[in-house]
Structures are given as C-alpha cells and as structure tokens.
Amino acid sequence: MRKHILIILAILIVIAGGVIFYLTRPDVAQVDFAAVTGAQPKLVQPRAQLLPTVKVADAIGWKDGQKPIAAAGLSVAPFVTGLDHPRWLYRLPNGDVLVAESNSPPRKGGGITGWVMGVLMGKAGAGVPSANRITLVRDSNGDGVAESKSTFMMGLNSPFGMALMGDWLYIGNTDALVRVPYKTGDTAITAKPELVVKLQGGGNHWARNVIADPDGKTLYVTVGSSSNIGENGMDREKYRANILQVYPDAKTFRVYAAGLRNPNGLAFEPHSKQLWTTVNERDMIGSDLAPDYMSQIELGDHFGWPWYYWGGYPDKRVEPTNPALQEYSKRPDYALGPHVAALGLAFAGDAKLGANFANGAFVGEHGSWNRSPVSGYKVVYIPFGANGFPAKGAKPVDVLTGFLNTAGDAQGRPVGVITDASGALLVADDVGNVIWRVTQAR
Structure with missing residues (x-):
C-alpha cells in the first residue's frame, strides 16, 4: 500500500512540476514579426503566464565613434552629446531645440512586482534619478552640430512633453500640466511654473506628453495607466489611460x-490635420500579443483597455468583465508589432530626407522587455497615402537600427523624434545620452 502511495505522489509531483514549468517558462514568439504589423495584423490566441517573460537588453552605451545604422540613402551623426537621459524633444520657432532630460519619479511600494520592475529598469538604463531638467540646444551656424547646450529650466517633476501656445510654454510634469511665459529667443526660464491642471501620477507609465491644438485654444495631454490591466482596481485609473483635452484659460x-x-x-497628420498617437499595449499574454499601435484619435473614442485590445478581442484576465463595451471598442489604424514600446511620433511634414521618406510617420521604438526575441530598439517609418492614413499594405521601414550590438546589449534606445529647422530628423537616445541627427546622404 505504501509503495502505491509513493508512486501516486511521485506522479502528482511530476504533473505539478510540468504544470509549473508550463506556466512559468519563457514565452517565445511563434509568428513572424512582420505579420503582426500593419492595418490587419495576425493575432493569435493569448498565452497567459504565471510569471512574465523577461528579456530586456542590458544598457551599455556607445563606445567612441560608434553610432546607429541609417537606412540606405540616409546618414546619421551626433547632434549633441553628454546629456542626462534625454527623453523628449521640442523645436522652438527660432530653431532652438528643447530637450527634456527626465526619468521616472521614485516608485513607492510595489512589493515583488515593484522590485522586479526596478531591476528591469536598471538593466535597461532607466534606473538613474531624473535630472528634472529641460536643456536648450542651439546650432548657431547651421552645420548640423549643436555648438551650445544650456540649462533652460530646472525644478520640474519628471518633465516630458513641451508645447508652445500663445505666449506660454506648456510642460507635462508627471503629476501636472504647468506653464511658464516664453518669448522667442529666450534661453532660460526662471519664472515659477504656473499650475494649469493636476494630473494623476504614481504607478506605471509616468510620461505626460502635450501638444497644442492648431486652433490655439486647447491642448491634448497623454496620461498612461497606472497598471498593466487594471489589476489594482479601476478606481486607481481615474483620468488615466486617456488623452485629455485641456482648456488652459479655464484651467479645466x-x-x-x-x-x-x-x-x-x-x-497632427499634415494632410488631414487629424490628431494621431502611439500606444503601448498590454503585457503578459505572449510574445506575439498585443501589438503596440498608432492611430488617429477623435473625440469620444474608446480603444478598449483594459477589457479589450485591437478593437474587441477580450482580455479574459480582467474582472469584472465589461461586455457592453466590446462593440464600441475602436480598432486602431496601424499595428507596429508586439512589445516594441512605441513612443516617439513625428510626421514627415517638413522633413527633407528624400522621396522615400516624404509622406509618412517616424516612430521611435524604445524596445521590449516582455518578448522573446526582443523587438523595437529602432526608429521606423510608416508610409502614408494622400488620404491621411497609412498606405495600403504598408509595413514599417527601418530608418535607424544598430541600437543593439551583436551580443544583444543596448548601445542606445530611441525615444522622441522631431524634425529640425533644416528638415533633418532628430532622435533622442536616452541610453546613449545623445541626440542623433539623420539627413539625406550626399
């Protein structure tokens, strides 16, 4: 009898071990990456895990003389170096460039999950304290290399987005939209920032971007969720996972x-004049899901988070369910691929990079942590048609690669992208601490 019990226990242990291995083993992509991009990506069944697949490139920076690899017909060179975690860029009317040197504010609590995220951020080069600074960069002689960089503003709280409207410069702190008076040519701001509206801070997704509406009356502000899928309760997600429209005069x-x-x-897409955004989708449902995306945004849109992704696919991990929302969940316009961490967005507009990059969108992909193999870690271009949407059948085109070396380490990670006054593309690299300048090869 005892022998039989031992045999049964052994079988149960083997079965339990197999179940644990199945639930905790790293998830590897099973679909060609290109198939999960475009207007009609291939979506597989979710593969939920007890523990997340963790694969993030170690941040090592660039050695002297090293640089990213530009697409055929383009060239790349440093515009300014020696920065402290540059995340976002903004071009002023006189051609000066503002650089938000910023990082996540200190994370409070979080238990084991918070500890794991801290380790991951350290490996990825994001564990350094935030400089909380905006730096002004100037290329006085127009040779494509900045001659000067100087402190423009200090005393901010994980600043990110910047936008001029009227006589004010608006700045997206992690917990507030603030503004300071500005006139063209100013090289430093000493005025105390004025509160416009408070924003929800804390948790995950600290960066707050801001853009002014061309009508000169309102602004739009991004506020990411505090969690992956609302696992801490939706009461903590009030006014998060949103794009807010701000009325600065009324401060509402x-x-x-x-x-x-x-x-x-x-x-804003230059032909249709419509607002577009890039979005980081959810984690821990497999290396093939869910695709990050870019999409046109209109008043009243709801894209389904946390209950649905890609226009109505249910995330069965989310409780309570919300079946009434399914048919109203907007499908994004263009998938950029799973876990690429799509951040920067700039339309070609006044870019002068040749016919192959004349009508479309540049996207800075910061790079994955929850996918095997890794994805992102590059700048891509999405060709658009005359209708203001991605061209039919268009796939992402690599613009800058080589941020990962042959060992899989991150020499750099792209974030913000803008065009400069000459039509070149500027790319903020928060691991390399450099702004790269991409031009048409001569």
Whole structure:
C-alpha cells in the first residue's frame, strides 16, 4: 500500500512540476514579426503566464565613434552629446531645440512586482534619478552640430512633453500640466511654473506628453495607466489611460479619448490635420500579443483597455468583465508589432530626407522587455497615402537600427523624434545620452 502511495505522489509531483514549468517558462514568439504589423495584423490566441517573460537588453552605451545604422540613402551623426537621459524633444520657432532630460519619479511600494520592475529598469538604463531638467540646444551656424547646450529650466517633476501656445510654454510634469511665459529667443526660464491642471501620477507609465491644438485654444495631454490591466482596481485609473483635452484659460479638462493603455507620441497628420498617437499595449499574454499601435484619435473614442485590445478581442484576465463595451471598442489604424514600446511620433511634414521618406510617420521604438526575441530598439517609418492614413499594405521601414550590438546589449534606445529647422530628423537616445541627427546622404 505504501509503495502505491509513493508512486501516486511521485506522479502528482511530476504533473505539478510540468504544470509549473508550463506556466512559468519563457514565452517565445511563434509568428513572424512582420505579420503582426500593419492595418490587419495576425493575432493569435493569448498565452497567459504565471510569471512574465523577461528579456530586456542590458544598457551599455556607445563606445567612441560608434553610432546607429541609417537606412540606405540616409546618414546619421551626433547632434549633441553628454546629456542626462534625454527623453523628449521640442523645436522652438527660432530653431532652438528643447530637450527634456527626465526619468521616472521614485516608485513607492510595489512589493515583488515593484522590485522586479526596478531591476528591469536598471538593466535597461532607466534606473538613474531624473535630472528634472529641460536643456536648450542651439546650432548657431547651421552645420548640423549643436555648438551650445544650456540649462533652460530646472525644478520640474519628471518633465516630458513641451508645447508652445500663445505666449506660454506648456510642460507635462508627471503629476501636472504647468506653464511658464516664453518669448522667442529666450534661453532660460526662471519664472515659477504656473499650475494649469493636476494630473494623476504614481504607478506605471509616468510620461505626460502635450501638444497644442492648431486652433490655439486647447491642448491634448497623454496620461498612461497606472497598471498593466487594471489589476489594482479601476478606481486607481481615474483620468488615466486617456488623452485629455485641456482648456488652459479655464484651467479645466475633459476626457478626449479613453481605453489607451499608455498613449505617448502625439502629432497632427499634415494632410488631414487629424490628431494621431502611439500606444503601448498590454503585457503578459505572449510574445506575439498585443501589438503596440498608432492611430488617429477623435473625440469620444474608446480603444478598449483594459477589457479589450485591437478593437474587441477580450482580455479574459480582467474582472469584472465589461461586455457592453466590446462593440464600441475602436480598432486602431496601424499595428507596429508586439512589445516594441512605441513612443516617439513625428510626421514627415517638413522633413527633407528624400522621396522615400516624404509622406509618412517616424516612430521611435524604445524596445521590449516582455518578448522573446526582443523587438523595437529602432526608429521606423510608416508610409502614408494622400488620404491621411497609412498606405495600403504598408509595413514599417527601418530608418535607424544598430541600437543593439551583436551580443544583444543596448548601445542606445530611441525615444522622441522631431524634425529640425533644416528638415533633418532628430532622435533622442536616452541610453546613449545623445541626440542623433539623420539627413539625406550626399
């Protein structure tokens, strides 16, 4: 009898071990990456895990003389070096460039999850304290290399997005939209920032981007979720996973679009004049899901988070369910691929990079942590048609690669992208601590 019991126990242990291995083993992509991009990505069944797949490139920086690899017909060179975690860029009317040198504010609590995220951020080069600074960079002689960089503003709280409207410069702190008076040519701001509206801070997704509406009356502000799928309760997600429309004169706001897990880049498409954003989708349902995306945004849109992704696919981990929302969840316009961490967004507009990059969107992909193999870690270009949407059948085109070396370490990680006054593309690299300048090869 005892022998039989031992045999049964052994079988149960083997079965339990197999179940644990199945639930905790790293998930590896099973679908060609390109198939999960475009207007009609291939979506597989989710593969939920007890523990997340963790694969993040170690941040090592660039050695002297090293640089990213530009696409055929383009060249790349440093515009300015020696920065402290540059995340976002903004071009002023006189051609000066503002650089938000910023990082996540200190994270409070978080238990084991918070500890794991801290370790991951350290490996990825994001564990350094935030400089909380905006730096002004100037290329006085127009040779494509900045001659000067100087402190423009200090005393901010994890600043990110910047936008001019009227006589004010608006700045997206992690917990507030603030503004300071500005006139063209100013090289430093000493005025105390004025509060416009408070924003929800804490948790995950700290970066707040801001863009001014061309009408000169309102602004749009991105506020990412505090969690992956609302696991800490939706009461903590009030006014988060949103794009807010702010009325600065009245110092009020409304929810413009919702259900966006972590919206980041904001830009107006030059032909349609419509607002677009890039969005980081959810984690821990497999290396093939869910695709990050870019999409046109309109008042009242809801993209489904946390209950649905890609226009109505249910995330069965989320409780309580919300079946009434399914048919109203907007499908994004363009998938950028799973876990690429799409952040920067700039339309070609006044870019002068040749015919192959004349009508479309540049996207800075910061790079994955929850996918095997890794994805992102590059700048891509999405060709657009004359209708203001991605061209039919268009796939992402690599613009800058080589941020990962042959060993898989991160020499750099791209974030914000803008065009400069000459039509070149500027790319903020927060691991390399450099702004790269991409031009048409001569």
